[in-house]
Amino acid sequence: MSDLPSDEELRGLVRAAIAKRQAPPEPARIPVPGFSRHASHLLLHLSSGGDGDGACLIEPAVRCNHCGYCQSYGH
Secondary structure, eight states: OOOSOOHHHHHHHHHHHHHHHHSOOOOOOOOBTTBOSOGGGOOOSOOOGGGTTSBOSSSTTSBOOOOOGGGSOOO
16 A cells, blocks of 8 residues: 555645745744743843842832832833
8 A cells, every 4th residue: 555645635735835834924932041931021130229229220219129120121
């Protein structure tokens, strides 16, 4: 018996290949080792307000409570 696909199987493979080529491309993902969530969850390498005079970097009138907002994209 032959290992070649039948005509119907071949037509299905061709249709699947055409559909794949016509589909919109998936968005590019930046690989970060050990990180699989959205990029807005990353923390920036920035000293917090508590590391200096204790004032918040976002709202200097209040003390830093180490919320991490100044080290993120704020999402």
